[in-house]
Amino acid sequence: MNLINLLIAGGMTLVPGEDEGRWVQGFSEHLNGPARSSAPARIMPMFPDTYQWTLVDSSFYELMVPPGGRCVILADSVLKRLVNWEVPDWPLTPLAIQAVKAAPAWLQDDLADNLSFLSPDLQDTYALYILNSPDPRFVDEIAFQVAHVSPEILSHEYFYPQLILVNAQYMYQLDEILDYVQILDYPGPDYYSTTVYRMVNLSGDTVDYQLDPFFYYYYIVHPELSDEMPRMDWWVYNRWWRDFYAFYHDPGYPLFVDSLAKARVVWTVTDHAVVLPADRPFDDTCCALNMIGNWVARTVNFPAVGDRPIEPNIIAKEHDGNCGELQDALAAAGRTGLVPMTSICTFPEDHVWNEFYLDGSWHPMQVDLGFNPTHINDSSIAYDSGKQITEAFEWRSDGHGDTHTHIYSKTCSLTVYVYDRDTTPIEGARVMIYGVWDYGRYYSGWGFTDEEGKAEFELGDSTIIMLKIYTKIGDWPVLYDTITVSANPGEHFYETAYLDSVLPGPHPGAQSPGDSVPVFKIQLNLDRLRSEHHGYARCRTSYNDYQGFYHYYNEKHDTGYLSVYLLDSVNYAKYMAGEDFEALYSIEDYTGGSLEFLAPRTSGKWYLLMSNEKRLSTTQLTYATVRLWFNGEAEVVEKPGLADFVFSVAPCPAVGKCRVRFSAPALVPTSLRLYDASGRLVSVIYDGPGDGEIHTAELVGQPGVYFLKLVQKERSWVRRVVLLD
Incomplete structure (x- = not known):
């Protein structure tokens, strides 16, 4: 000795040198406020922490954990090091990362999420449109389109990437022409744009009304209207609809931009329905909504014959259509005039129309087929020939659905819960609502379950309501479930569905900590844990594409969920083999903050597992810091x-x-x-x-x-x- x-x-x-660990000197700045923490159900063995700890390693991760994904960090008791055992690759190219950083702070997560589903070449293509915008005013509009036009459309052979630039250019060109509206650009890290309108209020005063940016981006900027593929190729005369509607007309038909340039106010607000005759003149005393409806009535002035186009340019060029064509034409015309427009559908009752968003709420608008009147703020248009509606379904441009039934009808409500066989809530389940009319059962709308497995609907009264649920692990029921055959106004219905299958992902038992002295302390901090939820809807490339394809949209939520487990070598091997296993620590659906784990020397290696495997459609984003401490007294x-x-x-x-x-x-x-x-x-x-x-x-x-x-x-x-x- x-x-x-x-x-x-x-x-x-x-401060240890490089051999002792990897050290992070700081953290990314918050873009959307502090992370939220919670105290979820957990398995937490009670070690008395009275030891002297030495920090031996530290690592920092910017994580994007996709649905069904996980992140695994190994704490090696021999090397006293943290090892990136299974860390999701950051899915963006260097150029795409630059583009995300150049986008407004409020849009960066959505943009990163959407780009992550594109090939590296396409990521770079769209990144360059953001980074090389010919006018700095266009950057947020271009970035929003890249973030919220689905990856399936952005990568489709019929979609021209330059459309996202052309769309923004024509918006600002029309802004210079139209007198009743102005695009406002607000600078700063959270820079954004919106529109302000000159409007006559109910008191008869001319006032300025500034639009909430949410409605500006989704209902003016977004290039989709409902289920059509946004195109500017030969199929639609090689022109974008915002250009085609504003600056093209056939002989004998009005030129949109000349007509609308006369308007001095966007709307003369009323608290009652206004029905305007089809043969009215374009007059500078008319509001913009009046002129938009007048132009659509004169341009699509015959009932539908032959094919049934869904492309705004073809509808305007062929000059015929029923409610479906008129809905698309009015939506495109309104957005060309920089007015927020959406599409309202009552599919089982075979009728559709539009709404515009002004004065802080949605208002109905319809142009009747065959050169007939324009309805503004008229809710009676839902009762086409006296029909009772199942649901007034609002089809947002990106495919997200909402219900506006209360504007038109007395309502009942429906809450649906979806669970797997083990009673675990299923998020991302698509709940389809069906109604019945002369032609049989037909869907009326859809919604997706949240983290609680819940979806809610506002439906019409006095109608038959049915549903079916679709998930990635199975559907329910085998046929369809009838909720009611005639609901009373104000009635509320609950439906709970249990699938026969079980969600994937960890389902650990509790491991005994034994009597060993803790040798390691593992600290985990999840900062700004948030999530991107995904839903989907059908898109069609043309009117004769009857099958279409599903495309996905994303929505950011400020709260995210990762389940956290600490496993020893034996149990990690069982987990990877799909066998029953135990966890020393188990925290389900953790929403962020700091955790500490004390690990005894019962295993040479401990695996820190952050799991998103139970999520079917939600991506989790967070900044994770892991620190490894050693108990020198052991x-x-x-x-x-x-x-x-x-x-x-x-x-x-x-x-x-x-x-x-x-x-x-x-x-x-x-x-x-x-x-x-x-x-x-x-x-x-x-x-x-x-x-x-x-x-x-x-x-x-x-x-x-x-x-x-x-x-x-x-x-x-x-x-x-x-x-x-």
């Missing part, structure tokens, strides 16, 4: 090769002096160095080939904190030394 006496000096806390005994491994400091803390014991396996290169708190080397205690002995060194010195570093071949260990007065 070798005995070494050493006099040492005091100092401050050591003597480590292993067999790295030729001799038992020993490296301990006792007592610690100590008064005046302490003793360090370490093994030096025969012929294994070994060094033991002492550092003061500033990181300065104080002394080399041992340096040379091992002799197969266990050595003891007595350390005597001034009060302070010191660190011992033992290196053998490519492996290293650190122990903290605390001397007191």
